[in-house]
Amino acid sequence: MKRKNIFISIIAIILVALLNVLTVYTVSNGISYWEGYSALNKLRKQKVYLGNDQITDNQDKLITKSQVNNTKAKSILNYLDKNYDYAISWDASNGSHVNAMTMDQKSLEMYPIKVAQGQNLKVRDFHRNKVIPVLVGSKLAKKYPLHHEFTYLDGSTGKRQSYQVAGILTASSSIPSPYLFQNQNYLDNTIIVPLTTYTRAHINLPQIANGVQNLLIFNTNQNQIFKLEKFFKSQDLNVKFYTVQSSIDQEARIVKSALIKLAVGIIILLIVIVVLLKYLIRKDTKMQLKKFISSLIGFGLLLGILIELVLGFSLPMLSIVGIPKWTSLNIILSVLSIVLINLLLAVIITIFQRNNPQKQ
Template identity: 35%
Template structure:
């Protein structure tokens, strides 16, 4: 009874129904994107609490490519390396800091160009990552007395087992190193960024190694310049980090500005708020158009079918059945409108999970959709369903208040 009523009453105007679906699909895409983006921002701010609570300054590397070429030029390299070691010693002895830099290594089982972070002992104070197997680095791991350098690997490197070892060339140093896996990160572990709170770096195909005391004695210009970006300085003042910036420029080893985490987040919101507002306005416009088209179609369909509805009532249809039928119609349209955005979300997550995508942003699908994507889909679906249902129920209430008369024939 319900499906036949929907087909013969609500779906008579095919063009109007299709236009309604188009606006619903548009709303679903925009609202999904907006909700997902905001959830990522909230999660990133939560992940960055250790940085936000403390008076932490973050390095923003503004060294030009010409400067890098000059610093690392073969003619200047020996001098640059000596100056880099001196500058690093200055930072190490005069500042509380958290540092990291990236290299790429090849490891057994076909994993090539895997990013490896070299991190100092304060890194996990501000980025509290979790392991599902093994452990994080201990104080002794940063001393560096062991022949095998302990490493922590991402969950995406599935063929690399806990306790296994592998060798690779440490390119900046020019020596082969032996690594031993002491920990495996949880799936989809993220490294938040103050520059893009609505995104993050996925660590499923990433390796972490400690910056040991031995490493500190052989810091070179290449490593130092890659350490500048996101270098964290804490327990200090604005004047002291300004002094560090001047020292770096004076030594002709780059150009680094330091900003507090709160300043960086403010910079992010300057562009993010306007973008989010645009999405919000577009979603509201699509929602209003949908409601107008949807309610107009329901009212016109019911009004033009009054005689047919009166007959159905005489045959046993009850007025409360109209509420159920309208809700089912709204639910059907909402489900159909969310098929494209669901396909998009699943496909996008699948692409991120493949090796053809940038290793830095790998996502392992332990479920059909990662948590934030799934929550975003559900929330945007419920918003559309609830608003459509509430407004359509008002139309049915108004329609049921008007009397229905059953004409048995025409006057002669």
């Protein structure tokens, strides 16, 4: 009987660990979703259309081969400039170990990014063609300090371009993903490069294709959107556009379904753990049950807190600069949920003990 009790105790400990992992994961995902939702509030209040890349593999191969030919890329930008109010940005890393993102002025206005040192990009910075000011993520500040000048491969020309650090971003600065709210684009290891008139003059099709997923169209109607989709198709790019609200509604359905499943999983785990502990309380005659229960609850608390602080799930780690708002909220609520779930277990165990006193 003793071996059986030990075996059940081990299972109970494993399930408590799993319960804490699931609890933290559920809370963190819920907060992460709300962070992305809140970040898109400015877009949600307007009728903004989001570009959605539907480029086929064959088209992608043709686009990759057309880097030298800038005619279509310039045609697309000119068409957008003439007919639409838009914002565009894209990954400009170019295979480098340093992340880089090209952003136009409108994008920076829509996603206001704060700087901890220096200054943000000015209107004039988008019209430079020699030494171009950039913003640097907080974790790159040592390598690229304020006012530091460096060269980096320009994706439009294939040549090295000179840049100078104008500002250091606040820790955990991010840009929301319009389609996946739980996938915030954190900028701690990113250099933000302005889309200058120089870059626009040499832009290529792969850059435009890269920016399609981050293309926002403002102050328009469905007929104008149909025309834009048709124009993109004429330039060998398949792009569909959806409103921000439709994207939010779709993501909300997905997240709601996932959170319900996680909640059901937590309830089932709780029931199984309670059944196992009830068995131990009724059957055990020799093991020091109070010590075991204390260890079980303590283990669950420590494990959950460790998971939250070390892994961090979908939110960034603590920064030496400070703890950002959403990270703080994530930590506080996740730890609180762990305390509550283990406190609930402790209360249930106490009730069982009172109703089923141990055999002497």
